[in-house]
Amino acid sequence: MIDYLKQAGLVDIYAKVTAAERLTRDDGRKLYSCPDILAIGYLANIVRERLNGDKAYFIYNQHINYSNVCTNLCKFCAFGREKGDDLAYELSVDDIKQKVRDRLDEPIKEIHMVGGIHPDLPFEYYIEVLRGIKEVRPNVHIQAFTCVEIAHLASLQQTSISQTLTVLREAGLGSLPGGGAEVFSPRIRERTCEHKLPGNQWLEIAQTAHREGFHTNATMLYGHIETHEERLEHLEALRSAQDQTGGFLAFIPLAFHPKNTALDSLSGTTGIDDLKNLAIARLYLDNFPHIKAYWVMIGSKLAQIALSFGADDMDGTIKEEVITHMAGAETDQAIGSATLIRLIKEAGRIPVERSTLYDVIATHD
Numbered sequence: 001m002i003d004y005l006k007q008a009g010l011v012d013i014y015a016k017v018t019a020a021e022r023l024t025r026d027d028g029r030k031l032y033s034c035p036d037i038l039a040i041g042y043l044a045n046i047v048r049e050r051l052n053g054d055k056a057y058f059i060y061n062q063h064i065n066y067s068n069v070c071t072n073l074c075k076f077c078a079f080g081r082e083k084g085d086d087l088a089y090e091l092s093v094d095d096i097k098q099k100v101r102d103r104l105d106e107p108i109k110e111i112h113m114v115g116g117i118h119p120d121l122p123f124e125y126y127i128e129v130l131r132g133i134k135e136v137r138p139n140v141h142i143q144a145f146t147c148v149e150i151a152h153l154a155s156l157q158q159t160s161i162s163q164t165l166t167v168l169r170e171a172g173l174g175s176l177p178g179g180g181a182e183v184f185s186p187r188i189r190e191r192t193c194e195h196k197l198p199g200n201q202w203l204e205i206a207q208t209a210h211r212e213g214f215h216t217n218a219t220m221l222y223g224h225i226e227t228h229e230e231r232l233e234h235l236e237a238l239r240s241a242q243d244q245t246g247g248f249l250a251f252i253p254l255a256f257h258p259k260n261t262a263l264d265s266l267s268g269t270t271g272i273d274d275l276k277n278l279a280i281a282r283l284y285l286d287n288f289p290h291i292k293a294y295w296v297m298i299g300s301k302l303a304q305i306a307l308s309f310g311a312d313d314m315d316g317t318i319k320e321e322v323i324t325h326m327a328g329a330e331t332d333q334a335i336g337s338a339t340l341i342r343l344i345k346e347a348g349r350i351p352v353e354r355s356t357l358y359d360v361i362a363t364h365d
């Protein structure tokens with residue numbers, strides 16, 4: 001193996017990986033420019049197995065997108081609509097409760113809920129939605145509202161992020177998902193999402209949530225106009241934020257889907273880029289416990305292979321995924337737990353059904 005890694009020019013990084021030493025920006029550059037995906041995957045798998053052994057996690061979850069009305073209208077997004085647009089929608093609290101009620105016979109452990117930055121839904125709506133979900137399904141964990149939405153909710157209330165989070169927690173919020181991070185680089189934000197919260201503020205809100213005792217996730221939307229250097233800057237910013245507050249649970253690379261977006265002249269990501277990016281994230285984010293291969297965006301077949309390239313989590317059963325499907329995703333909108341278990345087993349890993357906070361619910365070995 002050493003000879004093989006030498007040939008790939010990765011023997012120095014191998015030494016660091018086996019010694020659990022932190023990788024530098026130069027190491028990251030070397031990995032992105034290395035064409036040998038198997039050598040990179042081998043290194044990422046060392047870290048993956050050190051942290052998570054042979055386990056591959058999944059969760060029984062339900063996605064709800066309360067509204068696609070959005071004032072940000074980012075160029076990479078096919079989901080957001082201006083108010084008044086024919087395809088704009090907003091779910092009432094009763095609609096949302098009904099969606100939860102409709103699936104009471106399924107063992108759903110998490111509700112993942114995000115939406116656009118709505119210009120006029122009042123703060124009370126968000127509180128009632130959280131309370132309504134808990135009323136119908138009291139034990140479910142609600143993972144909702146990206147840091148971008150949290151900033152918006154705080155501005156509606158004209159109060160601090162901490163105070164806003166406290167009120168949301170009292171209404172039933174359990175943790176924050178990782179969306180809205182995109183790529184932190186101001187160059188990318190100016191060109192793709194100029195109205196969105198700046199990257200440093202996204203990070204500050206995630207860290208405030210950690211200090212308030214919430215766990216959160218982090219994402220990076222890659223495969224559009226960002227450079228490898230900007231991906232590494234993004235990963236480095238997450239790594240140092242995690243050094244300070246330690247509340248990130250999982251990193252989820254989000255593969256750009258161009259259809260129906262203002263960037264539809266770009267092509268989507270390739271399988272090699274998807275795997276490489278996951279593997280480099282695993283190697284670089286040495287302080288993140290979990291890396292998710294989000295099957296909705298990269299397909300269940302590649303997600304299965306990703307379990308040997310650094311990923312230890314396949315996300316969940318989902319149902320009704322909208323954001324990626326509006327942007328042309330050809331994957332299913334839901335996957336059964338039996339299928340997830342089969343995919344994981346065939347990848348040579350042990351399927352572990354988890355809670356949002358990674359408590360083990362069932363091991364299927």
Ligand code: V47
Pocket residue numbers: 076077078079146176177178179180181182217218219221250252254255256257258261294315323324327
């Ligand atoms: O915030 C928008 C991204 C995110 C596109 O925290 C796009 O566990 C690709 O954040 N192509 C929503 N990506 C999804 C998300 C997520 C998903 C699963 C699990 C978790 C978690 C988080 O999707 C958005 C945005 O960053 N996005 N448009 C697109 N065309």
